[in-house]
Amino acid sequence: MNDRRRINGPAGATLAPFFDDAAPQDLDTRSTRSRPPNATRKLLLKTGVTPSASGSAYLEIETSAKPGLSGLKLSCSVHGPRALPKSAPFSPHIVLSTHVKYAPFATQQRRGYLRDSSERDLGIHLETALRGAIIADRWPKSGVDIIVSIIEGDQDRETSKLQGDEVWDMMNTLSGCITVAAAALADAGIDCVDTVAGGVAALVQDADDGSAPSIAVDPIPSEHKRILAACCVAYLPTRDEVTNLWFRGDLPASDLDLYTSLVGHGIQASKNANRVLIDCLSGTVG
């Protein structure tokens, strides 16, 4: 879809030519994972960053590929609950609408201003994750807008493009979106059954020699040779319930244990994020 109202950048991106004496195959630009496989990256969460919104939160995840540089930067604002427009039909519940938008400069490939299909897809995932967490019947006849802006996507400059694995990035982004939206919802004072947080786990293969793949929590796609499967989980820790599960990859059906442990690791990652979320929310009061 073309955005005719603004002057956009060039349609196709080009990469600067790359000259090097060494054969390109010998270059291994991959940075390796320095964290233990079950450790998540550090994340910073702050609520109340947008005073004009009913609730807001900001999330930043440290990238371990280049120390000192941040990977994912998300900002979320919640508007509402507010009365539905007069034309809208009666609703016994709060009407949730979620918008996820990449800033045009957030990823390597420039994004337009209109939401594309992957952003809409993320929006639905986020809605599913949040719908299970909020107590919707406390707010009849009202609506709430949850807007997540991805200021900086979680992409490593050199490598991600070559691997063409933007899908795995989407999972990391979604898990961040869930956590930041949950913080903003709590900041807006909307009733929730529990705090929901996102977590990602992946089945990765680091060597070509056919060695057994291992499970890594909170993976950065550029740090691994190949990602076989990954899952993003939205989890309610005190109720021990999953509100959204997104799995993608290629797993033999005979090995269901692998799947179960993948989801288990995803939940573990979500629990870590949830601790930050709780700390952040209790810190706001003090």
Added chain:
Amino acid sequence: MPITILAPRPSRPTRKHPQEDASVTSDTDSEAGGVDLDGDLPMTTTRPSKRARLNTTTTQSTAAFEIVTPGEIITDDPQWMRGHGTYVTPSTTAITSSVAGTMTRTNKLLSVRPLRARYTPEVGDLVVGRIVEVQAKRWRVDVGSTQLASLPLSAINLPGGILRKRTETDELQIRTFFAEGDLLVAEVQQLFADGGAVLHTRSLKYGKLRNGVFVAVSGTGGGGGVVRSRRQVWTMEAANGGGLVDVVLGVNGYVWISKHVETPEAGADSSSSSKAAAGITNMEESVSTTMYSSQNDRIEVEAMREIARLRGVVTALVENGLRVDEDMVVRGYHEAVEMAMVSAEGPDDIYLGGERGQQLAAALRGA
């Protein structure tokens, strides 16, 4: 077998010559697969020869079921009056059809009933409807018609006595009587010129529906669907210990099948109701306590199974182009019970989709 994939067939099987008079039936129908057509169907294919006859013999009563198409001149005899589905071209006397359908004449009135159309309400129709909107003093009800019907607050039985004046309190808590999504059975009380209907539930047999399942079958006319008949509501004894089951066939094609609840006991059944004891002495009171309830009574597994079987019968009738009325539903139900008896899974097998439905329909046509 979790999935059945059937080979495609013509979506509307080419109908062979229908039996509209005896001579045609005897010579062609016997070998032309007349079994897939019920004699009751008011639907035929037009044949050129017959159409030619139609224009000349409009006054004959033998041509009972004739298909006319829009623009077709029915008659230019000025003695006829035009009814629904027709129009008169200015400066002529010719009555022309404006819809494709079957022609009916009542005394000197010519009207064409469309083959397939949405429900057109008529005063006195028993309809099943669903509340789609709640307004200040009335509800808007979906009855499958072109317009939403309206149900004024003054046209319902208010709780606490059947003849009570409505008060402002009632207006404020209008949603406690009927809310969005609620199903009700009502009668068409009045019609507006634009086709909109006004409903009323001022009778103990009307009101909110619960303890059962809903199924919408396509509108009236054509091959299948609910037809206006003598009785639209009846209670029948279900097989296999299912107890009594109520069936409500709304004229608008909305069907409600539920467990039969004895009205005087209704108050006593809902044990949580504090007014249960008073219910027996004052029937009006007790009825009104459960009139706007959205709480189901306890329903036995057997009853649920038989209700699902009845629902299957109704869907199978519609899918196979048979009319839906009391006679067909009751016959179809008994046929379905017998089919289940001889099936591999025994009497608990209630599935009536796909081939089973066709089998059922064939049995009903043959009977």
Added chain:
Amino acid sequence: MASSQHVLLSPAELAYLHASLSLTPPIRPDGRSPTQFRPLVAETGILPGTNGSARICFADGTEAIVGVKAEVERTAQRPGEETVFLEEGGAGGDGDDEEEEAGQGLDKRKGDASWVEMTVEIPGLRDDDSGTAFLAAMLSEALLADGEFAKRLWINRRFHWKLYLDIILISPPLSYPLPLLSLTTHLALLSTRLPRLKSEGDEDPFFDDDWAAAPYLFPRTTSSSSTPSSTTTKSPTPAATRPPITLLVMAVGNNIIFDPSKEELAVADVALAVSVTGLSPSHETETGGGTAGEKQTGRNLRLLSIRTIDPPSRLTAPGVANAANTAYGASNGTSNGTQKMAEAEAVEGVWRPPRGGAKRMVLGALVQKVLERGGVVDEVLDALEGADSG
């Protein structure tokens, strides 16, 4: 929105449906068994102008058509790869349309997700509706998950097939259309054929005009066609995988229900869309022995993707218990009391929309049920294969 279609059912209906579906065994409103699908009518190859097509319709009139079109497209070259130099100045031309990137696989053939374009059209929904985007993303995700599918579209190092899958729902959706669309897409892909390649190496491709000689995109094993698949691609097809299918499963109480209708979905505790693919039965000897060690019946299934579908049950109106109903004059005016009542213990026969998420055990059980060897998926794949060849 497709994933949370607005359902208008009365609380009494919902309570009844929930009660009947929670029984063991559940009683479904249309009498099906928990694993049974709605009967459907299917045909393939209905559109002569496409590379592959299929149509499926349900008895209630819901109908979907899928058409597959393929176009030859130049593969964008990117730095870091072994550049192809040809007499006709290939490298210079390649730089012009460097719009999309191709993933570098270990295999000589490589594929890219952008080689497949899938669009879903649902009448009554806007083109940019999120629900439609979600459906399209779900279906293409399953297709591309294993990376093998895109490799089939490789012609040579400079050219590839670009496959357009257009999924059109003919009728307005009477139920969540995912299973219907997925099954139709599966059939269309099974019947898809690409012209036979006559050129060799990295030269500009040209193809055999004879459509009868065109090989299937997913080579048929049952029909034992004489056209060997190796003529299209120089390296033989690695495994006779089938296109994926995406099934909708839901849980109510302790029951797992396949292919739920709209009313059933409205009372679901949790609903999942699970995409699986299976190796065709004739190949199971080689692959089945490797993983399981012992010979089992059924296919080797592979799990490709799982998505949680937001069940519309959360958006339904709760029922009011008789004791709390102000319509009877009981506890009139004390709205606080009714509020408490709604939060309290569930009353039998009163509908309460589910709240919170799904237990891990339930999710695990759903996935396990789908992946059961020789289970539902197997029979569905068999039936679809029969529908295609028949």
